[in-house]
Each structure stands twice: as C-alpha cells, then as structure tokens.
Amino acid sequence: MRIFVLLFIFLSFIINSPAYAGIKLKIAGLDGELKKNVNLYLKTIPETEYALNSSFKERLSSKINLALNALGYYHPEIQFEGKGDKLTIRIKPGPAMIVSFLDVKILGEAEKDKDFILLVQQSGLKKGGRLRHDDYDNLKAKINTLALEKGYFKGAFEQSRIEVSPPTNQARIVLHYQSGNRYKFGSTVISGSQIETERVLSMETYTAGEPYRMRQISGFSQNLMSTNWFSSVIIQPDFSQLDETTELPVNVTVTPASKNQLETGIGYSTDVGIRGSLSWTKPWLNAKGHSFTSDFSLSTPEQSITAGYKIPLRDALNEYYLIQYGLKKEDNLDTQSIASNLSLERHWLQDKGWNKTLFIHYLIENYEQGVLDDVGQFVLPGGTLSRTRARLGANQLITWGDEQSLTLEYGNQTLLSETDLLRLQAGTSWIRSYGKNHRGILRLSAGANLAKDFTRVAPSLRFFAGGDNSIRGYNYESISPTDSSGALTGAKYLATSSIEYQNRLFGKWWGALFYDYGDAFNDQPDWKRGTGFGIRWISPLGPLRIDFAWGLESDPGDQFKIHFTLGPEL
Numbered sequence: 001m002r003i004f005v006l007l008f009i010f011l012s013f014i015i016n017s018p019a020y021a022g023i024k025l026k027i028a029g030l031d032g033e034l035k036k037n038v039n040l041y042l043k044t045i046p047e048t049e050y051a052l053n054s055s056f057k058e059r060l061s062s063k064i065n066l067a068l069n070a071l072g073y074y075h076p077e078i079q080f081e082g083k084g085d086k087l088t089i090r091i092k093p094g095p096a097m098i099v100s101f102l103d104v105k106i107l108g109e110a111e112k113d114k115d116f117i118l119l120v121q122q123s124g125l126k127k128g129g130r131l132r133h134d135d136y137d138n139l140k141a142k143i144n145t146l147a148l149e150k151g152y153f154k155g156a157f158e159q160s161r162i163e164v165s166p167p168t169n170q171a172r173i174v175l176h177y178q179s180g181n182r183y184k185f186g187s188t189v190i191s192g193s194q195i196e197t198e199r200v201l202s203m204e205t206y207t208a209g210e211p212y213r214m215r216q217i218s219g220f221s222q223n224l225m226s227t228n229w230f231s232s233v234i235i236q237p238d239f240s241q242l243d244e245t246t247e248l249p250v251n252v253t254v255t256p257a258s259k260n261q262l263e264t265g266i267g268y269s270t271d272v273g274i275r276g277s278l279s280w281t282k283p284w285l286n287a288k289g290h291s292f293t294s295d296f297s298l299s300t301p302e303q304s305i306t307a308g309y310k311i312p313l314r315d316a317l318n319e320y321y322l323i324q325y326g327l328k329k330e331d332n333l334d335t336q337s338i339a340s341n342l343s344l345e346r347h348w349l350q351d352k353g354w355n356k357t358l359f360i361h362y363l364i365e366n367y368e369q370g371v372l373d374d375v376g377q378f379v380l381p382g383g384t385l386s387r388t389r390a391r392l393g394a395n396q397l398i399t400w401g402d403e404q405s406l407t408l409e410y411g412n413q414t415l416l417s418e419t420d421l422l423r424l425q426a427g428t429s430w431i432r433s434y435g436k437n438h439r440g441i442l443r444l445s446a447g448a449n450l451a452k453d454f455t456r457v458a459p460s461l462r463f464f465a466g467g468d469n470s471i472r473g474y475n476y477e478s479i480s481p482t483d484s485s486g487a488l489t490g491a492k493y494l495a496t497s498s499i500e501y502q503n504r505l506f507g508k509w510w511g512a513l514f515y516d517y518g519d520a521f522n523d524q525p526d527w528k529r530g531t532g533f534g535i536r537w538i539s540p541l542g543p544l545r546i547d548f549a550w551g552l553e554s555d556p557g558d559q560f561k562i563h564f565t566l567g568p569e570l
Contacts, residue, residue, distance in 0.1 A: 378458065
C-alpha cells in the first residue's frame with residue numbers, strides 16, 4: 001500500500017508540473033520595439049517553467065499585455081499554437097492609445113529654467129501622440145535628477161498620473177512639478193587637511209553665492225584628487241541648513257595621502273629589452289603642498305635615475321615650479337655616454353588643455369661616439385607647448401584622441417655652451433575611430449639642430465630614428481649618418497611619419513596594417529620605409545602591440561624585425 005501511495009504522489013507531480021524541458025517560444029505578428037519589449041518581459045519567466053498548459057498560457061498573456069500596455073497598446077489579440085516542443089504566440093497589437101490631454105507644468109523658480117524647458121520639450125510626450133509609459137516615467141526621473149543636480153532640493157511632484165480609457169483609446173497625462181527655490185553655494189569648510197586652506201580653496205570650481213550645480217562639486221573633488229595630496233575626498237552640501245538659508249555651506253572632508261609611496265614595474269620592448277623601474281614619491285612634504293618624486297630605470301642599453309621637487313603656486317593645480325635632476329648612462333650601438341642634467345621649470349596649464357613650460361637645462365655629457373671622445377657642456381633655456389586629449393571607450397581603449405608638442409631651446413657659446421645651438425622639436429599623433437571596429441593612427445615628428453659647430457653637439461641632443469615607436473623594420477636608433485669609421489653619429493635633422501589602420505578581430509583583439517616613412521639626416525634625406533602588420537591586445541596595462549615589420553631599405557638578410565611594446569598610445 002505504501003508503494004502505491006508513493007507512486008500516486010510521483011505521478012501527480014509529473015502530471016501537474018509546469019516544467020517541460022526543451023519547449024521553445026516563438027513570437028509572430030510583431031516586429032521592432034514591440035517585439036523587443038515583449039521578449040524582454042517574457043525573459044523574466046525561467047525556461048524551466050515553460051509548459052503547454054492553460055495556466056502557463058495565461059501567464060504569458062499577462063506578460064504580453066503588460067509589455068504592450070507600456071508602449072500604448074491596450075487591445076492585443078493573442079493566439080497560441082502548440083506543435084511538438086514549439087509554442088507559437090501570434091499577436092495583433094490592435095489600435096494604439098492616443099494622448100488626448102497633456103498637462104505638464106514646471107512650477108516655482110525652475111519654471112523659467114532653460115534646462116527644464118528643454119527637458120520637457122524633448123520628453124517625447126505630445127498631445128495627439130501615442131501613449132508611451134516609458135516616456136512618462138523617463139521624464140519624471142529626469143526632472144528629479146535635474147532638480148538635484150541644479151540645487152532644487154525641495155522640489156516635489158504635486159500631481160503625477162496617467163488616466164487611460166480603453167474603450168475610447170484615449171489617455172490623459174497630468175504632471176505638475178513644484179521646484180521651490182534654487183539653493184546657492186555657501187562658504188566652504190575644510191576638515192582633515194594637512195595642506196594650507198588657501199591652497200585647497202584655490203582649486204574650487206565655484207564661488208559663494210553662485211547657483212548650485214552638482215558638476216561643480218564633482219569638478220572640485222576631481223581637482224583635489226589630482227594633486228595626490230589626499231587619499232580620499234568627500235564633498236557635500238550641509239543639508240541640515242535647508243530650512244534656514246538658501247546658501248548652503250559646503251563641507252569638504254579629506255584624508256591625507258601616505259607620506260611615502262613606492263611603486264615597482266617591469267616591462268619589455270624590442271628597443272631596450274627587459275626594463276625594470278622603481279619610483280619613490282612623497283606626495284606632500286609640508287603644508288604648502290611641496291612634493292618629491294624619484295625614479296630609477298634599468299635596461300641593458302640605458303640606466304637612469306631622476307629626482308624632482310615640485311613647488312605649487314597660488315593656483316596649485318595649474319601652476320608650479322619643478323626642480324629636476326637626472327643622471328643617465330647609455331651604451332647603445334656606437335654611442336657610450338653618461339649625461340647629467342639639472343633643470344628648473346615653470347609650468348602653466350592653460351585653457352583647452354594646453355600645457356606651457358619655460359625651462360633652463362644644464363647638461364654635462366661625457367661620451368664616446370665613433371671617432372669622438374669628449375665632454376660636452378650646454379646651458380639651454382627654452383620652452384615647450386603641449387596638449388594631450390583622449391576619450392576612452394570600452395576596455396579603456398582610446399576611441400578619439402590626439403597630442404601635440406613643440407619645444408624650442410637655445411644655447412650660446414658665451415653662456416657656457418660648447419657651441420651656438422638652436423634646437424627645435426615638434427610632434428603630433430592622432431587617433432580616430434569609425435564605428436566600433438575600425439581605428440586609424442597617424443604620427444608625425446620632426447626635429448632640427450641648427451648649430452654653429454655640429455661636431456660639438458652632445459649625442460643626447462642629436463637625432464636618431466628606427467625602432468618600435470619610430471620607423472619599424474629597423475633596429476632601435478639605427479638610422480643615422482655615419483662618420484669616417486662607419487659609426488653612427490646622430491643627425492642634425494629628423495623627419496618621421498607613420499600611418500596605421502586597425503580592425504577589431506574579436507573581443508579585445510585587433511589586427512593592424514602600418515606604413516612608416518622617414519630619416520635622420522644631416523644634409524639630404526635618404527628616406528627609409530618600413531611596413532608590415534601586427535596584433536593588438538587591449539590589456540589592463542594598456543595596449544600590447546606585436547608588429548611584424550619589414551625595413552624596405554635595410555641590408556639584405558636584416559630586413560625583417562619583430563617589435564613588441566606594452567603601454568599607452570598617447
């Protein structure tokens with residue numbers, strides 16, 4: 001008897017179970033956004049609950065009605081056709097619900113606010129148009145968001161409703177928003193800062209008495225984090241004052257960054273092989289926000305150490321002095337040198353992202369290059385104008401960007417330089433995308449050493465071409481004039497260009513085709529060409545690039561090169 005009872009329960013479960021493995025649904029009679037919205041609603045039902053019984057069909061009908069109601073269709077005709085493991089749902093949406101009455105009002109101080117007026121105009125709601133619940137819901141949400149962003153903190157909806165009449169296919173919409181008064185910025189109160197209040201306030205993006213905007217709060221926070229003085233920044237209006245004043249104090253709470261920060265790194269490129277690095281930073285040294293940085297870099301052809309002391313000025317984020325010392329040892333091809341460089345720099349970050357720098361460099365370089373064995377000394381005042389812009393897409397890949405740089409420096413023999421020297425360098429790079437699968441990169445660079453006696457110019461001031469980021473298909477800095485011994489000497493002039501097309505293969509993987517052209521020369525250029533293809537992988541550390549390149553003017557047997565680099569493109 002017990003066995004029969006268990007068998008009866010098991011059979012009852014099988015008969016009444018709504019789940020039929022393998023049943024597939026098909027929507028017929030709809031297309032476009034109607035079909036898309038129905039599919040979204042039906043996806044909320046797990047496939048394990050699909051069935052062919054009447055209760056499941058009623059459940060489907062309920063979901064379909066909700067999906068079509070949201071887009072203004074209240075009279076759908078739904079039919080089910082079951083065959084084998086397939087359930088076809090034929091749907092006729094019927095006539096659309098029309099908005100016969102529309103009453104949207106912004107009241108209070110926001111009534112004349114251009115942003116609110118534009119928001120209502122672009123909402124998609126209009127008398128005589130099809131009712132769409134998403135347009136109504138989106139407008140309500142955007143009004144609330146805009147109110148908070150612009151400081152209407154006491155705003156509220158006095159009326160908000162949709163009235164539908166299915167028999168007449170007409171709808172009435174009433175939406176009244178009372179904004180109240182717009183609040184303004186009050187005084188800023190700083191707490192937790194180890195930096196002078198005046199320097200922190202120099203990075204404010206608003207002034208007391210201005211109408212409130214959330215984006216200005218975000219801009220101030222971003223400015224403070226950009227200094228590296230603080231490990232955290234919290235900025236918020238004092239909402240406890242809402243009932244007492246329309247000028248809200250702004251509370252800024254910061255946490256000092258660690259006094260000492262160490263960072264190590266390792267990388268590889270075919271130009272210099274394996275490279276290790278170590279940096280030590282003191283992001284703040286005193287209440288005035290002075291900072292110290294030092295970097296050590298080690299690779300087979302180059303070893304360098306630099307140390308810098310930064311002194312921010314009244315506009316602490318955009319203006320500062322930098323005192324920097326660098327020592328670099330190089331042993332590459334026909335050049336061996338030890339260069340010591342002391343510089344004093346004055347920086348300005350100007351409008352539209354342009355960075356202007358005035359500097360004076362003191363260079364002493366002990367070198368052997370071909371037949372030359374000498375010590376060079378130069379005092380080079382000059383300036384640089386540069387800008388970098390970039391927009392990031394998915395996976396932190398630059399979809400649009402460019403950079404420009406122009407440097408001019410001058411040395412005079414009467415002012416401790418080996419010879420009179422006017423040195424010019426210019427470069428630009430452009431990245432543009434078409435759709436999600438196509439990118440183009442263009443790079444141009446040029447340089448000139450106008451020297452009274454070029455033989456006195458130190459190797460670090462001369463120009464070389466060739467390598468991963470120059471003309472591919474040639475060894476690193478292997479393109480240069482030579483002396484009587486055949487050794488590379490570096491050039492008076494430099495002109496290089498590169499054009500590259502990239503196409504997404506799948507996911508984070510891209511293919512590339514490129515063509516490089518240029519030379520480093522003294523009198524007349526002997527143009528070098530490099531071409532080939534490559535693979536790109538968008539890694540967390542930046543694009544990893546592998547290029548297979550042919551130097552078309554290389555010596556026979558030395559034309560093919562593989563270039564490997566990892567790091568930012570701008």
